[in-house]
Amino acid sequence: MERGQVVQLDRGYPLVAVGDGAPVRCEHATALMKAGDLRATVGDRVWVSRPADHDNAIIERIDPRSSSFVRRDPAERTVPQVLAANFTRVIVVEPAVQVNERRLERELVLAHQTGVAVSVLLTKADLLSGPDEVRRLVERVSALAGPEVEVRAFSVRDAAGAQAVRSWFAADELCVLVGKSGVGKSSLVNTLAGRQVMETGAVREADGKGRHTTVSRAIVQLPGAGRVIDMPGVRGLGLWDALEGIEAAFPDVASLARACRFRDCAHEGEPGCAIEAALAEGRVAPERVASYRGLLAEVRETDRRREEARRLRGEKSSDQQRARGAASSGRARYNGRRTR
Numbered sequence: 146m147e148r149g150q151v152v153q154l155d156r157g158y159p160l161v162a163v164g165d166g167a168p169v170r171c172e173h174a175t176a177l178m179k180a181g182d183l184r185a186t187v188g189d190r191v192w193v194s195r196p197a198d199h200d201n202a203i204i205e206r207i208d209p210r211s212s213s214f215v216r217r218d219p220a221e222r223t224v225p226q227v228l229a230a231n232f233t234r235v236i237v238v239e240p241a242v243q244v245n246e247r248r249l250e251r252e253l254v255l256a257h258q259t260g261v262a263v264s265v266l267l268t269k270a271d272l273l274s275g276p277d278e279v280r281r282l283v284e285r286v287s288a289l290a291g292p293e294v295e296v297r298a299f300s301v302r303d304a305a306g307a308q309a310v311r312s313w314f315a316a317d318e319l320c321v322l323v324g325k326s327g328v329g330k331s332s333l334v335n336t337l338a339g340r341q342v343m344e345t346g347a348v349r350e351a352d353g354k355g356r357h358t359t360v361s362r363a364i365v366q367l368p369g370a371g372r373v374i375d376m377p378g379v380r381g382l383g384l385w386d387a388l389e390g391i392e393a394a395f396p397d398v399a400s401l402a403r404a405c406r407f408r409d410c411a412h413e414g415e416p417g418c419a420i421e422a423a424l425a426e427g428r429v430a431p432e433r434v435a436s437y438r439g440l441l442a443e444v445r446e447t448d449r450r451r452e453e454a455r456r457l458r459g460e461k462s463s464d465q466q467r468a469r470g471a472a473s474s475g476r477a478r479y480n481g482r483r484t485r
């Protein structure tokens with residue numbers, strides 16, 4: 146068997162880079178699909194065999210993932226979907242004009258849940274009135290994202306700005322870009338690559354539900370720098386196993402929550418709730434608490450449905466399931482709290 150990495154995922158079979166040769170199309174081994182229905186995702190390190198009598202190579206094994214970007218499968222409420230693996234940084238991409246704060250919060254939760262470094266890129270900065278407005282926006286988004294997250298603005302029309310972003314893409318990094326369709330992810334990749342490697346807004350494929358510029362997730366090698374995964378506009382960002390992500394994305398609210406009298410406080414009117422107290426005294430923004438509560442409720446609801454689905458399948462141990470969930474989310478966990 147040879148070791149390789151999945152470098153592209155489209156509607157066909159995964160493309161796997163093996164050695165220095167051209168990437169090969171791979172099918173999944175039947176045994177792999179039977180054992181837990183494992184499918185390779187972009188970034189996966191895999192072991193492939195190449196039977197002589199077969200058109201495609203075969204993925205025999207998928208190595209454990211050092212990180213993974215997981216959302217709830219939009220087609221099914223009780224299974225996770227891994228969109229990318231083994232990256233070192235998540236870059237959340239939002240347009241500088243009309244930043245959607247609620248969407249940004251959700252993206253940050255999913256990004257933090259992966260356990261790797263998180264950055265925010267505000268694109269199309271040329272559409273703002275000038276440097277002052279850009280600076281104010283970066284400050285506002287930084288305040289929302291917290292001190293651990295670096296926020297930068299970018300425009301394809303500003304070569305100097307592109308230079309500032311390059312430090313995220315050091316040679317040993319694999320960055321994944323997350324953001325809705327049309328925010329300019331492919332344009333960014335093309336700017337960094339110095340040539341047209343991804344199709345942008347000019348060429349579009351209509352798919353009934355909306356418009357998608359990028360139809361496949363692929364790893365792009367930037368010349369003299371690291372690599373980047375462009376993910377097509379991911380429409381649904383349902384949370385899956387995201388408690389640590391919520392805690393990391395809401396450091397302001399989460400630090401209050403740690404002072405609640407009850408460890409499992411739902412922050413919905415329990416006695417001794419530190420969040421309620423902070424709200425009453427105006428020490429925390431009501432929108433932040435509303436988002437925090439809403440996202441927590443979503444995770445609990447998904448957990449409830451998982452438990453339900455498991456019961457219907459005749460499985461029992463939810464502890465085992467949690468342990469597996471922790472392994473698949475790529476973030477070490479102890480007792481439901483972040484360990485980092």
Ligand SMILES: Nc1nc2c(ncn2[C@@H]2O[C@H](COP(=O)(O)OP(=O)(O)OP(=O)(O)O)[C@@H](O)[C@H]2O)c(=O)[nH]1
Pocket residue numbers: 268269270271272299300301302324325326327328329330331332333344345346347356357358359376377378379
């Ligand atoms: N004014 C301005 N327009 C931009 C900038 N970057 C991208 N655009 C435009 O925004 C549109 C969408 O850009 P894309 O790069 O295709 O967006 P995307 O995020 O890759 O979209 P998907 O592949 O569908 O996820 C195109 O028409 C671009 O020309 C920018 O910095 N400034």
Ligand SMILES: [Zn+2]
Pocket residue numbers: 402405406410411412413415417418419420421
């Ligand atoms: Zn509370």
